[in-house]
Amino acid sequence: MSQGGGLRDTVALDLPEGAYGSESFFVREREAVFRGTWTLAGFGYQIPEPGDAMPVTVAGLPLLLVRSETGEVRVFHNVCLHRGCPLIREPVRRQKRLTCLYHGWAYDLGGRLRARPYFLEGGRHDIVDRKSGLGLEPVRSAQWSDLVFVNLGGKAAPFEEYARPMLSRVADYDLSMLRHGDRVLDFDVAGNWKLVAENWLDALHIFAIHPELNDFADQSGRERTEVDGHMFPGVYEFAEPRAGMVLDPGRRRVMSREGANRVWSFYMFPSVFIQVRPDHLVVFDLVPVAPDRTREHIHFYFMGAAADDTENAEARRIVYEAWDAINAQDIGPIEGMQEGRQSTAFRGLLASPYWDEALTHFTHLVNSHMADGGLAHG
Amino acid sequence: MxxxxxxxxxxxxxxxxxxxxxxxxxxxxxxxxxxxxxxxxxxxxxxxxxxxxxxxxxxxxxxxxxxxxxxxxxxxxxxxxxxxxxxxxxxxxxxxxxxxxxxxxxxxxxxxxxxxxxxxxxxxxxxxxxxxxxxxxxxxxxxxxxxxxxxxxxxxxxxxxxxxxxxxxxxxxLHRDGERKASLIVDVGAVALEILRHELGCHLLGHLVGSAVGHAIPAIIGLPAETRLDWLRALGAAASSSGALRMFHAVGITPEAPNLNAATESQAGLPRLEVTGSDLRSAVNDLSRPGEGPLQGVYLGTPHFSLVEFDGLLHLLDGRRVRDGIACIVNTSRHNRDVLRARGLLGRLERAGVALMVDACTYYGLPLAGLRGRVMTNSAKWAYYAPRTHDVAIEFGTLQDCVESAVNGEPCRADSVWHDHLWR
CATH class of the missing domain: 3.30.499.10 (Aconitase, domain 3)
Structure with a gap:
């Protein structure tokens, strides 16, 4: 723009005080934001076979993921009807029943209560009819690719609506071949989860702290992150494939011919960030632990045997190391901001009119969900 | 002075x-x-x-x-x-x-x-x-x-x-803080969530609010957190057509209305407008001008279609083509057209039989002067103005209705949001 139109000295983002550090905000946010929306609960690969189950904690609530006899992933509250004991504490494999460790109440893979040992008297077990209607409380869930999402509040708009902006943008990608890679990167970040999420939306920081990404596709050719409901799509094109940025720079195999030189990223509010690269998928899972602590896990999906074969082991190592380095570059400023924002000198974020539409909308989404509790449709 | x-x-x-x-x-x-x-x-x-x-x-x-x-x-x-x-x-x-x-x-x-x-x-x-x-x-x-x-x-x-x-x-x-506060409350809590979680809800609500409140600033309560930016845009566009709305608050959603208190100077004594599903249904009737004869065309993009809306359109088209003889015209900006081209989507739209119009407007001015017959739109603003500038009968529907009608060559309401029980 020829006439300037540069940064204006106003506060553009207006989350309430305490949003990045107070315990009470964190607790309310867990309920309004993380239970009110669709959040990532786990991955199908973690329970590969019928009868496999694992416990997870989402937004402070104990859940369990189980693969049914027919192969679907189901999600239940991990709480035994009897005394409220978590049903499983560790992942279990190939079970026919999920059995509470406290009094042995047994549930089938559909969550139905089936047996209460010794319940009626010393030698009498209660065999429960499968039609009794008694059972674990189901959690509203949905699956995309290998990712399992839950809506704990049960009132969010259908998952398809949340995910549609991603699904439609990668409609021509063949995701059916994707298999989980042989490493997960784990990070423990001394910062509020919103700082991590804001960093995902911030397409402006790349030139300054990610030299390898900027070298791959420089800032001047990048576009700002878009806003589409609860989804924030971003996209850029690169000229030449490179090791680390794609699995196979020779590009013998890509998920989409049209997307052979394209990187899509999707932040799905609030907890998951997905990058769709030409030949692999990178999934960031964000878990708020405390107002000032967030765990972050990066999962990788590659095409077919490339996920864990020896032929591609070195190429995968380069991909993992690239992300390890990139994420480490982000964590410094994120942890710094956790301190900096407590300073009396910090008066709110300044937004770039070009880059920060997404950041502004992110703030409004947080505020909307925090307010929604008090509205008619809470 | x-x-x-x-x-x-x-x-x-x-x-x-x-x-x-x-x-x-x-x-x-x-x-x-x-x-x-x-x-x-x-x-x-x-x-x-x-x-x-x-x-x-x-x-x-x-x-x-x-x-x-x-x-x-x-x-x-x-x-x-x-x-x-x-x-x-x-x-x-x-x-x-x-x-x-x-x-x-x-x-x-x-x-x-x-x-x-x-x-x-x-x-x-x-x-x-x-x-x-x-x-x-x-x-x-x-x-x-x-x-x-x-x-x-x-x-x-x-x-x-x-x-x-x-x-x-x-x-x-509106440059001054004090002049931006709501002077009445519009409560949509009685409207079915399915309608409010749909673009249609905001188009209709905008039409209704515009005709009811004139130039006053309403604070709307009861819109869900899923309300999209393009829907709020539709609400404002419709309300500044049927009325003279310049500003509104969607409580919990728009930036100056984290809660009702922030949106109002004082809540005491503010008039309150309760909107029901049947009120919205009357807005549908208001925006429709039934006509006979074959469908001539489908007009989208008033105000100019956003990139997000194009994504929705391509999703609904799902690789299908607009029926021959039906004009399916999407009004947008040259900027958006250029971005679509860079992303390889322009070709997909062309192959689907969708025409883009840039630099001008489909209801106002010369590009479609003389347009007549039975047409369809999902825009309350377009439905409001087009019969005043063109000799057209309007079928008002959702984007999904518009796409299905364009593909099938006759007006239909395919969207599940029209289920009767939602509109009481």
Whole structure:
């Protein structure tokens, strides 16, 4: 723009005080934001076979993921009807029943209560009819690719609506071949989860702290992150494939011919960030632990045997190391901001009119969900 | 009495030339009428000068050009009254078409960006929350105030250009904190969530609110957190068509309304409008003008279709084609068209039989002059205005209805949001 139109000295983002550090905000946010929306609960690969189950904690609530006899992933509250004991504490494999460790109440893979040992008297077990209607409380869930999402509040708009902006943008990608890679990167970040999420939306920081990404596709050719409901799509094109940025720079195999030189990223509010690269998928899972602590896990999906074969082991190592380095570059400023924002000198974020539409909308989404509790449709 | 700075006075005296003197005269007079105590800087302007509504437009712009005038803030312009290229409507007067195009080229000589869109907020570098601008497109003014949290009154020809030339406007109306508070409450809590979680809900609500509240500022309560930006945009566009809405609050959603208290000066005694499903159904009837005969076309993109909406459209088309003989025209900006092209989506739209119209407007002006027959739209604003400018019968539906109708060649309501039980 020829006439300037540069940064204006106003506060553009207006989350309430305490949003990045107070315990009470964190607790309310867990309920309004993380239970009110669709959040990532786990991955199908973690329970590969019928009868496999694992416990997870989402937004402070104990859940369990189980693969049914027919192969679907189901999600239940991990709480035994009897005394409220978590049903499983560790992942279990190939079970026919999920059995509470406290009094042995047994549930089938559909969550139905089936047996209460010794319940009626010393030698009498209660065999429960499968039609009794008694059972674990189901959690509203949905699956995309290998990712399992839950809506704990049960009132969010259908998952398809949340995910549609991603699904439609990668409609021509063949995701059916994707298999989980042989490493997960784990990070423990001394910062509020919103700082991590804001960093995902911030397409402006790349030139300054990610030299390898900027070298791959420089800032001047990048576009700002878009806003589409609860989804924030971003996209850029690169000229030449490179090791680390794609699995196979020779590009013998890509998920989409049209997307052979394209990187899509999707932040799905609030907890998951997905990058769709030409030949692999990178999934960031964000878990708020405390107002000032967030765990972050990066999962990788590659095409077919490339996920864990020896032929591609070195190429995968380069991909993992690239992300390890990139994420480490982000964590410094994120942890710094956790301190900096407590300073009396910090008066709110300044937004770039070009880059920060997404950041502004992110703030409004947080505020909307925090307010929604008090509205008619809470 | 408007108090002026030394710079303001110097311009008013003509020390910076006759163009700025004239512009300053107009800005000061407008500020005086608005009751402003002072002038304030703006950081951008959006003008409707580009739309030819008579020779006076061209004369004014020519005069400013001849006086050497240039806008001093980033300035975008509305669609013209004709497209810059291609054939216009059957009844368009060729002289009017040349006049329209000449004016569109002339405004660029004042330093305006060749945006030709009614949705300047879709362009990169748009104003952000708290910024003061001078905009003159009604739907954009509501969007700026309500959804972005920027500040503008509705400006008019040619005062909007004057503001862009001096970079100043009167500090009154929606530029001031106290004037942005809600004066009534609109409660949609009784409307089925399925309707409110659909673009349709906001189109209808906008139409209803506009006709009910005139120029008052409503605080709408009960909209879900899933309400999308484009839906809020539709709400504002519809309400500034059926009424004179310039600003609204969606409590819990828009930036100046984290809660009802923040949106109002005081809640006590505020009138309250309760909206029900059957009220929204009456808005549907209001926006429909049933007609007989075959479907002629489907008109989308009032205000200009966003990239997000294009994504939804492609998703609903799902690789299918518009039936031969049906015009499916999407109105958007040249900026959005260029982005679609860069992303390889323009070809997909063309193959689907969807035509884009840029630089102009489908209900207003010359591109579709003479349009008649039975047509369909998902835009409450288009449904409101098109029967006033074209001889058309309107089938009002959702985007999904529009797509299914275009593909099948006859009007239908395919969307599950129309289930009767939702509308009581």
């Amino acid at each position: 408007v108090s002026l700075t030394a710079d303001d006075r110097r311009r008013l005296r003509g020390a910076e030339g006759p163009a700025l003197k004239l512009a300053m005269d107009v800005v000061c007079a407008t500020a005086e009428i608005g009751g402003a105590a002072r002038l304030i800087d703006i950081e951008g302007a959006h003008l409707s000068e580009s739309f030819y509504a008579g020779q006076a437009h061209q004369d004014f712009v020519d005069r400013m050009i001849s006086l050497g005038a240039r806008v001093v803030v980033p300035t975008t312009v509305n669609p013209g009254s004709a497209t810059l290229r291609g054939p216009q409507g059957a009844t368009a007067d060729p002289e009017a078409v040349s006049a329209a195009r000449r004016l569109m080229r002339s405004v660029l000589r004042l330093g305006c960006r060749p945006s030709f869109t009614c949705a300047p907020y879709q362009l990169p570098g748009c104003v952000t929350q708290g910024g003061h601008v001078a905009w003159s497109e009604s739907s954009a003014v509501v969007y700026a105030n309500a959804v972005i949290g920027a500040r503008t009154n509705l400006h008019y020809d040619y005062e909007d250009l004057c503001a862009a030339l001096v970079g100043r406007v009167g500090d009154h109306g």
